[in-house]
Amino acid sequence: MRDITADMEAIVERAILSFVATVNADGTPNLSPKASLTVVQGVLYFADIASPATVTNLKRNPAVDINVVDIFERRGYRFKGRAQVLAPGDAAYSMIADRVRTMNGPEYPVDHVVRIETTSITPLLSPAHVFADPPRSQDEIRRTYYRKYGVKPESGGA
Incomplete structure (x- = not known):
């Protein structure tokens, strides 16, 4: 797993919105915006709030590509890796679900949490x-x- 630096973590937190790419069953891309991407102890996670296609794709093929860009700094990172879909009952699921609900309200559904094992990280510069x-x-x-x-x-x- 590749290390997530303090700068990478800061960009994830500032950018708020990221884009997660997965592969559909027919081989076409699926791009899904995420406002729940976060870094905890050097690991990327996001919540499945309304992403059934993303989760279905990741269960079938765990390949994932995530782009995060601070629109004002015009720079960010591309994280490639393998995803693990976590269900309720998993400690990491609870940690991320609690975080999402604290930030957005208790009514937010968190069906799954996705943990990313980063295999490649490259800078994105405009x-x-x-x-x-x-x-x-x-x-x-x-x-x-x-x-x-x-x-x-x-x-x-x-």
């Missing part, structure tokens, strides 16, 4: 990082995209 000449600082990029999206940081932001 052209804003790659092609700028001269290179722009992370603060410049963040300010540019706050303006582009019409967002004002709450406090302490650039």
Whole structure:
């Protein structure tokens, strides 16, 4: 299993929304947005709140690809790995389900929790990082995209 660094964990927490790709029975891709992706003790997990196709796919073929990008920093990570679907009664299931319900409310269904064994982690960088000449600082990029999206940081932001 590949190590999840503090920076990777911070991007997962800040980005909030991630995208999980699995493989349908007919070989076509299934892409599902997730707002429950989290890192606990260096391991990626997400909750099955409304993802029956994702879980069905993972039970048949545990290959998974997850993309997480901080839209303001224009960078993130791609996590590839093997998924394990956890059911109620599993300690990790309870930990993640409790977390989801604490954040979103007790009415949120958590049918399963998915644990990811990461086999590959690669950085995702937008052209804003790659092609700028001269290179722009992370603060410049963040300010540019706050303006582009019409967002004002709450406090302490650039």
